[in-house]
Structure formats: C-alpha cells, structure tokens
Amino acid sequence: MPALSIKQLRKTYGATTAVDSFDLDVAEGEFVSLLGPSGCGKTTILRMVAGLITPDSGQIVIAGKDVTHVPVHKRNVGLVFQSYALFPHMTVFDNVAFGLRRNNLAEDKVKERVITVLSKVRLEGLEDRFPKQLSGGQQQRVALARAIAPEPTILLLDEPLSNLDKQLRMNMQIELKRLQRDVGVTTIFVTHDQSEAMAMSDRICVLESGKTQQIGVPEDLYHRPENKFIATFLGRSNSFTASIGKSVSGKLVQLDLDEGIQILATASDKVASSGKVHVTIRHETVKISKNPPDKSKALNRFKGKVIYRAFSGSIIDYVVTLDDGPEFLLEATNVDGERHALPGAEVWISFEAGAVLVNELGDQ
Amino acid sequence: MTNRLRIWLNASGIGLLSPLAIVLLLAFIAPVLIMFPTSLHPYTPGVGIGEGWTLENYVEIFSDSYYHEVILRSLGMAFSVMIFTIIIGCPLAYFLARMQSRARNWLVLLVIFPLLLNLVVRSFGWIALLSKHGLINDVLLSIGMIDEPLKLIFNLTGLIIGMTHIFLPFMVLLVMGSIQNIPVDLEEAAAVLGSNRTRVFFSIILPLSIPGLLSGSILVFILSISALVTPRLLGGPTYKVISTLIYDEFMQLLNWPAGSALAFVLTLIVLVVIWATGRFSKRWMAHLT
Amino acid sequence: MINNQSNLSPQKIAYVAYVAVILFFLELPVIVVVLASFSDTSYLTIPPQGLTLRWYDEVLSDARYMSAIYTSVKLALCATIISLVLGTAASYALIRKKVPFAATISSAIMAPLIFPAVVIGVALLQFYSLIGIRGHFLTLVLSHVAITVPYVVRSVMSTMAGTDFTIEEAARTLGADALTAFRLVTLPMIRPGLIAGGLFSFIISFDNVPVTIFLLNVREITLPVKIFTAIEHGVDPSIAAISSIMIFVTGAFLVFAERWIGFHKFA
Numbered sequence: 001m002p003a004l005s006i007k008q009l010r011k012t013y014g015a016t017t018a019v020d021s022f023d024l025d026v027a028e029g030e031f032v033s034l035l036g037p038s039g040c041g042k043t044t045i046l047r048m049v050a051g052l053i054t055p056d057s058g059q060i061v062i063a064g065k066d067v068t069h070v071p072v073h074k075r076n077v078g079l080v081f082q083s084y085a086l087f088p089h090m091t092v093f094d095n096v097a098f099g100l101r102r103n104n105l106a107e108d109k110v111k112e113r114v115i116t117v118l119s120k121v122r123l124e125g126l127e128d129r130f131p132k133q134l135s136g137g138q139q140q141r142v143a144l145a146r147a148i149a150p151e152p153t154i155l156l157l158d159e160p161l162s163n164l165d166k167q168l169r170m171n172m173q174i175e176l177k178r179l180q181r182d183v184g185v186t187t188i189f190v191t192h193d194q195s196e197a198m199a200m201s202d203r204i205c206v207l208e209s210g211k212t213q214q215i216g217v218p219e220d221l222y223h224r225p226e227n228k229f230i231a232t233f234l235g236r237s238n239s240f241t242a243s244i245g246k247s248v249s250g251k252l253v254q255l256d257l258d259e260g261i262q263i264l265a266t267a268s269d270k271v272a273s274s275g276k277v278h279v280t281i282r283h284e285t286v287k288i289s290k291n292p293p294d295k296s297k298a299l300n301r302f303k304g305k306v307i308y309r310a311f312s313g314s315i316i317d318y319v320v321t322l323d324d325g326p327e328f329l330l331e332a333t334n335v336d337g338e339r340h341a342l343p344g345a346e347v348w349i350s351f352e353a354g355a356v357l358v359n360e361l362g363d364q
Numbered sequence: 365m366t367n368r369l370r371i372w373l374n375a376s377g378i379g380l381l382s383p384l385a386i387v388l389l390l391a392f393i394a395p396v397l398i399m400f401p402t403s404l405h406p407y408t409p410g411v412g413i414g415e416g417w418t419l420e421n422y423v424e425i426f427s428d429s430y431y432h433e434v435i436l437r438s439l440g441m442a443f444s445v446m447i448f449t450i451i452i453g454c455p456l457a458y459f460l461a462r463m464q465s466r467a468r469n470w471l472v473l474l475v476i477f478p479l480l481l482n483l484v485v486r487s488f489g490w491i492a493l494l495s496k497h498g499l500i501n502d503v504l505l506s507i508g509m510i511d512e513p514l515k516l517i518f519n520l521t522g523l524i525i526g527m528t529h530i531f532l533p534f535m536v537l538l539v540m541g542s543i544q545n546i547p548v549d550l551e552e553a554a555a556v557l558g559s560n561r562t563r564v565f566f567s568i569i570l571p572l573s574i575p576g577l578l579s580g581s582i583l584v585f586i587l588s589i590s591a592l593v594t595p596r597l598l599g600g601p602t603y604k605v606i607s608t609l610i611y612d613e614f615m616q617l618l619n620w621p622a623g624s625a626l627a628f629v630l631t632l633i634v635l636v637v638i639w640a641t642g643r644f645s646k647r648w649m650a651h652l653t
Numbered sequence: 654m655i656n657n658q659s660n661l662s663p664q665k666i667a668y669v670a671y672v673a674v675i676l677f678f679l680e681l682p683v684i685v686v687v688l689a690s691f692s693d694t695s696y697l698t699i700p701p702q703g704l705t706l707r708w709y710d711e712v713l714s715d716a717r718y719m720s721a722i723y724t725s726v727k728l729a730l731c732a733t734i735i736s737l738v739l740g741t742a743a744s745y746a747l748i749r750k751k752v753p754f755a756a757t758i759s760s761a762i763m764a765p766l767i768f769p770a771v772v773i774g775v776a777l778l779q780f781y782s783l784i785g786i787r788g789h790f791l792t793l794v795l796s797h798v799a800i801t802v803p804y805v806v807r808s809v810m811s812t813m814a815g816t817d818f819t820i821e822e823a824a825r826t827l828g829a830d831a832l833t834a835f836r837l838v839t840l841p842m843i844r845p846g847l848i849a850g851g852l853f854s855f856i857i858s859f860d861n862v863p864v865t866i867f868l869l870n871v872r873e874i875t876l877p878v879k880i881f882t883a884i885e886h887g888v889d890p891s892i893a894a895i896s897s898i899m900i901f902v903t904g905a906f907l908v909f910a911e912r913w914i915g916f917h918k919f920a
Binding site: 374375376377378379380381383384385387388390391392393394395396398399402452453455456459469471472473474475476477478479480481482483484485486487488489490491492493495499529532533537583586587589590591592593596597601607610611614615620623624627628630631634638 | 668669671672675676678679680681682683685686689735738739740742743745746747749750751752753758761762764765767768769770771772773774775776777778779780781783795796798799802856859860862863866867877880881884885888892893896899900903904906907908911915916917920
C-alpha cells in the first residue's frame with residue numbers, strides 16, 4: 001500500500017487548467033520532488049494534498065484512506081511553507097507545540113515531544129525566543145520542527161529553501177535530507193530548483209502546464225529524458241533540430257543538423273523512424289582540446305574557435321564557433337589552473353555518440 | 365442540498381457577511397428607501413399625511429424662494445468651508461508630512477484631538493468665543509479696535525468660522541497622507557535639476573498631492589453640507605441650512621413628506637458631488653499613470 | 654524638506670509661526686471651554702472671574718447628567734461590541750473569500766461614512782415609527798452599529814491585508830479547525846486593527862448627535878444630546894464644566910490609545 005496515492009487529479013481556475021489528470025504513487029518513507037517552472041501546478045497539487053484546495057475531480061488517498069473530502073485539519077499532514085508562516089505572536093516552543101496541543105496531548109507529553117523535535121533540528125535552548133528574534137535558517141528549522149512534531153503521515157514541503165542564501169541552502173539540503181531519513185517520514189517536496197531536486201529526491205516528478213512530463217529517479221531523468229521538455233529543462237545543454245540520416249552500423253545513426261554538420265548518435269527506437277528530431281548535447285559532455293582528439297575516444301569531433309571564456313573556479317565555460325557550423329556551449333573542469341584556450345584560440349571539440357540525446361521534435 | 369448550501373455560504377463568504385448585511389438593511393438601506401414614497405404624499409397642517417400621490421413637495425423646493433435661499437446658502441457655506449480648510453490646512457499638512465522630529469506624532473495627535481472631541485463641545489467652544497459677550501468681542505473692545513460688539517454668530521460668518529475649525533483636521537490628515545506618499549527623492553531630484561522651492565512645490569508636491577487634496581475637499585464639502593449640530597448651535601433657530609430645515613420639518617412642523625423630499629434633495633447633492641469628483645479624479649489619475 | 658537644525662531663514666521662521674498659529678486655532682475652543690468652567694460667575698466669562706470647582710460639583714451631582722452618561726456608555730459599548738463582531742466577520746469574508754459583488758458590498762458598508770447623517774436620522778425615525786418600535790433601546794443600538802461599523806471594517810481590513818494568510822493555513826494543517834485557527838492565530842495578529850476599530854467605534858457612537866437625536870425616547874437621553882439641548886436653553890458655566898469633563902476624558906483616552914497602539918496611524 002503506497003503512503004500516498006493520487007489518481008486523476010484535476011483543478012481548473014476559470015479557463016486555465018492548473019492541474020490535469022495527475023497521477024502519483026509515493027511509497028512509505030520515500031522522498032519525491034515535484035519539479036517544474038513557476039505556474040506548472042506543483043504548488044496547487046501540494047495544497048490539494050494538504051486539503052487547502054478542493055480538487056475539481058480525482059482522488060487523494062493517504063495511507064489507504066480516501067481523504068479527498070476530509071477537511072484540512074483532520075488530514076494529519078505536515079506542511080512547511082515557503083514563507084515559513086510561523087506564528088509571530090508565539091514563542092518557538094508554542095509554535096512547535098501548536099499541532100500537539102490540537103491533538104489534546106497532555107502538557108508534559110507536549111513538552112517532552114517539543115524538546116525532542118527541537119533537538120532534532122538543533123534548536124535546543126531557543127524555546128523562549130519569538131520568530132522575529134531568529135535568523136532565516138533558524139526560522140526555517142522551527143517551521144520544519146513544527147510540521148514534524150505531530151508525527152504527520154506525510155510531510156509536504158513548499159519551496160522551503162528558496163528564501164535562504166546559497167551557502168545556507170546547501171547546508172539545509174543536507175540537514176533536511178538527513179532529518180527526513182532519520183524520521184522516515186514520507187515527503188513531497190515542491191521546488192523549481194532542479195539541482196536541489198536531484199540532490200535530495202528518491203524520485204522526481206517533472207511538471208509542465210499542469211501535466212506530468214516524466215517521473216523517475218534523478219539519473220533516469222537526466223540521462224534518459226523521455227521528451228524534449230525534460231531534455232532541455234534539466235541541466236545546461238545545446239539544442240538542435242536534425243534530420244535522421246543513414247544508419248552507420250547497427251549501433252550508430254547519422255544525424256544531419258539543420259546548422260549543416262553531421263554527428264553520430266547511438267541508435268534507439270526513438271531514432272528508428274526517419275524525419276525531424278530534437279537533439280540535446282549537455283555542456284559537460286563536450287570536451288575541448290588543443291589538438292584533434294583520438295577518433296577512437298570521440299566519434300564526434302569538430303574544429304572551431306573560442307569566442308568566449310568564463311572562469312568560475314572549479315569549472316570554465318566556453319563558447320566555441322565551429323568552422324562552417326553552429327556555436328557550441330561547453331563546460332570544462334579546471335584541472336591545472338592554467339589559462340588555456342583564451343578567446344580567439346583554435347581548438348577542437350568532441351563528444352561521444354552516447355552523449356547525444358535524441359527526442360521527438362514535438363509540436364513546433 | 366443543505367450541505368452544498370453550507371459549503372457555498374462558507375466559500376463565498378456570504379455566511380460571514382449576512383449578519384452585517386441584515387443590520388445594514390434594517391438600519392440604513394430600507395429606512396432610506398422607504399422614505400421615498402413618503403416624500404410623494406401630500407401634507408395638510410393639523411390633519412397630517414394624506415393618502416394621495418403628488419410631486420408637490422419637490423415642486424415647492426424648486427420653486428419656493430425661501431428654499432432657494434436655504435439651498436444656496438448651504439452650498440455657499442460648504443464651498444467656503446472647503447476653500448478655507450484647503451488654504452489653512454495644506455501648509456500644516458506639508459509641515460507635518462515632512463517633519464522628522466519625534467514630536468511629530470504628538471503634533472499629529474493635536475490635529476486628531478479636536479476631531480475626536482465631541483461636536484457639541486467644540487461648537488459650544490465657538491459660542492463662547494463668538495457670541496456678543498464672547499472672548500473675541502471682549503478682546504477687540506478692550507484693545508479699542510472696535511466700539512461695539514461685532515455680530516459673529518447666528519449668521520454666515522459664525523457658521524463658516526466654526527465649521528472650518530471642525531472640518532480642518534480631515535483636510536490636514538488626508539493631504540498629509542498623500543504628501544507622505546511622495547518620495548522625498550522626487551523633491552530632491554527636482555531641486556538638483558535647478559528648481560527653486562516654489563517651483564518644486566508647484567511642479568512636484570501640488571500635482572502629486574491632488575488625490576489627497578481632492579478626497580479631503582469632497583469629504584469636507586459633504587460633511588459641511590450635511591452637518592446638523594454646528595449649524596444648529598452657531599446658526600441659531602432662525603438662520604437655517606438644508607439639514608437644520610430637515611430637522612425642523614420632522615421635529616417641529618411634523619411635515620414628514622416635505623422633510624423627506626428635502627432629505628432626498630440633500631442626498632442628491634451629495635451623490636452628484638461624489639459622482640462628479642469621481643469622474644474628475646479618474647481622469648486625473650489616468651493622466652498620472 | 655523641513656530641516657529643523659540648520660539655517661533659520663526668515664521665511665522658515667514665518668512658516669513655523671504660521672503652523673503654530675493654526676495649531677493654536679485648532680485647540681482654541683477647547684482652551685476657552687476649560688477656562689470658562691472654572692469661573693465663579695453664573696454666566697459664561699473668559700478669562701474666568703474667581704476660581705471655583707462648584708460647576709463640576711453641580712454637574713456631577715445632577716442625576717440627569719449621570720443617567721445621560723450611563724445611557725451613552727451603555728449604548729456605545731453595545732454598538733461597539735456588535736460592530737466589532739459583525740465588522741470583523743465581514744472584513745474577513747471580503748479579504749479572504751471570493752465574495753460575489755465584493756466592491757459593491759464594501760461600498761454599501763462604507764456608505765454611512767459619507768451619507769448625510771441627518772438623512773439617516775430622519776429615515777430611521779420614520780422607519781421605526783412605521784413598524785412601531787420607535788424609542789426602543791434596540792433601535793438605537795442597531796442604528797449605531799450601522800454608523801460605527803465602517804470604522805471597524807476600515808481598521809480591521811487594513812490590518813488584515815497586511816497579514817500573511819498562510820499563517821492561518823499553517824494552523825489548519827496542524828489540526829486546528831477554522832474557528833480555532835481564527836481565534837488562536839488570526840485574531841492575535843489583527844489585534845491592533847481591532848483595538849483601533851473598537852476605539853473609533855466607541856467614540857463615534859458616544860459622540861453621535863445627528864442620528865441619535867431623532868431616535869431617543871424621553872427617559873433615555875445620551876450625554877451629547879443632553880448638552881445640545883442644554884445649550885439651546887441657554888449657556889452657563891455648568892455646560893462648560895460637563896464639556897471640560899469630556900475634554901479631559903477624550904484627551905486622556907487619546908494619550909492612552911497612542912501609547913497602546915500608536916493611534917495616529919489609524920486616523
């Protein structure tokens with residue numbers, strides 16, 4: 001029995017469809033992210049699971065019980081808001097105790113539980129502070145403690161890290177993930193930050209315009225995108241349109257890019273048919289070198305000139321214009337700290353056939 | 365069905381609004397509407413309100429020279445009060461809006477204080493000041509500026525002085541609010557660009573404080589023309605404006621139909637002023653954005 | 654910009670003097686009334702001749718004034734409590750719910766602010782006479798709710814608009830039903846607006862004459878109406894004394910309200 005099961009969920013606002021035929025099963029203890037650009041419907045889904053929005057149709061089942069028409073206060077879900085939504089007139093202790101007191105827990109039990117939970121989020125000793133007296137990171141942890149204190153069946157997180165600065169966000173990612181594994185609570189995490197989603201999730205569900213684009217483990221989504229949207233949405237990549245050319249061998253197929261060069265890609269059922277396809281090549285899969293690389297190492301290799309170089313510490317970004325061809329953006333690892341391949345330099349770029357992601361072209 | 369009704373009452377907020385709506389219906393909307401048929405009945409002194417329907421009450425207001433005089437006097441008084449509150453109030457409003465000292469809040473409270481003080485008490489203060497043996501006449505007589513007491517009360521002068529004082533705080537607070545919303549940067553930018561103090565005032569402050577000035581003016585005009593207590597106390601039983609005439613029709617003459625008709629004329633004046641300024645300010649705002 | 658410290662030009666001095674004169678003008682009638690109340694004469698004189706508290710004694714031992722004060726306080730309290738409850742419910746609906754015709758409804762709630770009070774007064778006089786409940790205390794309370802509720806709605810709505818609605822939602826997800834969430838979370842957050850609205854409501858109701866005067870019965874008369882009729886019968890220092898009492902109470906009230914919630918922000 002899944003901890004959460006959503007079936008054919010649908011919500012419209014006037015003429016716009018916020019969520020359409022949404023299905024999702026989440027296993028006990030699993031951490032699933034809803035990832036997508038703003039307005040994709042991810043927050044609406046989360047709020048429907050919490051009971052703050054009533055769906056037009058569909059079903060929400062939590063731990064085997066249909067809660068579609070159960071009011072929010074009887075669902076036993078924990079929700080952490082983007083704004084934290086701490087009670088400004090209550091101390092940290094009273095904030096965390098709020099849910100416990102609603103369950104009519106004896107006051108000594110409340111105290112015990114609040115202390116336990118606060119120590120889990122490492123906020124011991126701050127019980128008597130008011131939210132205003134805390135830093136952003138501390139407020140965020142109070143919000144988390146408040147949500148998990150009543151031991152919810154499901155923990156819902158609505159962009160909880162987006163108000164923190166970058167450094168703190170990284171630390172909180174680790175801490176949040178640890179806590180979640182420690183408590184073992186089934187978690188739905190809403191975010192628009194793909195690296196956050198990939199770093200933390202067991203599975204990711206990518207949404208666009210209220211519809212699921214792909215659900216899977218992060219590696220599948222990144223390396224085996226099912227469609228053009230996923231391919232371009234995740235990571236940084238070069239996008240091209242191409243026609244399928246002749247089959248080179250059983251394993252390889254030639255693609256003629258609209259920009260006038262030919263590349264080799266691994267054959268799959270997606271490229272079996274002829275016609276136009278969409279091609280994605282991620283920045284980090286493109287190598288840059290001064291001399292032509294060995295053909296056995298890279299099937300695709302082109303000569304070009306560096307027109308832009310940006311050094312940002314561990315990585316260096318390049319823009320290379322191929323001779324008689326398109327521009328390629330690529331990302332190289334800083335290995336020796338030298339100033340290689342400055343703008344104007346003649347270079348070679350190369351990539352494997354397996355690095356070429358091919359998807360159907362879609363509507364446009 | 366009842367369940368769906370309950371959900372709808374909750375989601376639409378109608379459930380929460382209806383208690384207040386019922387009170388407003390019983391204590392405001394219905395009573396005002398029901399007065400309209402009354403204004404169309406004839407009235408015979410000594411006999412009472414007749415059964416038939418007539419426009420006579422309205423015809424009389426528009427043809428009788430006494431009514432004309434009272435209506436024109438009311439309009440003139442309200443307009444004068446509005447102008448005086450603008451002239452006197454704006455410099456104070458600007459001063460308070462741009463003041464940075466901590467004393468500012470207490471000076472603002474000095475403006476709010478008369479506003480909160482009972483209207484009867486304030487009017488009484490003006491009686492003590494303006495009457496024949498009041499403070500002003502006493503002072504002027506004793507320093508020899510006049511030989512006999514000025515007539516400052518139970519006439520237009522007294523009404524305008526008293527009402528200007530009574531409605532001045534509204535003007536000051538509203539204009540102050542809109543000046544506070546003008547960033548000081550704008551004034552400084554204009555000054556940096558070479559405008560002198562006067563230019564800054566006419567090119568920045570005045571146009572941008574029009575919304576506050578306008579709402580202050582409408583409010584003062586409407587409140588002045590509707591005021592009952594101050595005109596009654598400072599105008600006395602004989603020097604009348606529309607509202608005191610309505611009071612007399614209802615409380616002394618018991619001619620409810622004529623009083624109702626006059627009440628609707630007063631309401632009409634107020635609504636026309638609001639409607640006209642609404643149109644004007646809409647155009648002005650469109651010009652600004 | 655007014656800069657208090659630097660270069661006091663003649664224009665600036667003239668401006669400050671002008672402002673001082675206007676502020677003095679605003680407080681002038683108040684000062685005059687207080688001065689007149691201490692006069693030992695049986696007629697109104699300023700500056701007071703002699704110095705006595707006997708007018709205060711006379712007023713405070715006058716049963717008619719005492720009963721008028723009692724009526725006014727009772728009326729203002731009833732009207733304020735009802736206004737607060739109904740006005741807060743309405744504000745909540747207008748801000749948080751999808752109310753059909755919300756703009757029209759809020760205009761109707763605010764209308765008594767600008768509608769000629771004397772018209773409301775005579776309309777109510779006639780309406781209550783027609784249905785035969787004229788002079789009943791309840792009619793006064795209902796009418797005062799109508800004229801005080803705009804102040805409650807204005808203060809409460811402006812405070813409520815500044816609060817984060819997700820805080821109430823957070824309480825709901827933690828197991829609080831709608832009423833509990835409102836009571837434990839929203840209500841404490843909108844407290845300043847409630848206090849300001851309640852204070853305004855009390856003052857407006859307590860002070861009202863133009864509506865009240867049409868609805869009173871002979872036995873129950875409010876303090877302002879009592880003073881109003883007293884003035885019409887002829888002025889004397891006892892009126893100055895009761896007026897001064899109102900001045901002191903209003904002043905104390907204002908200072909207290911400012912210290913409590915920063916009252917000037919709500920004016």
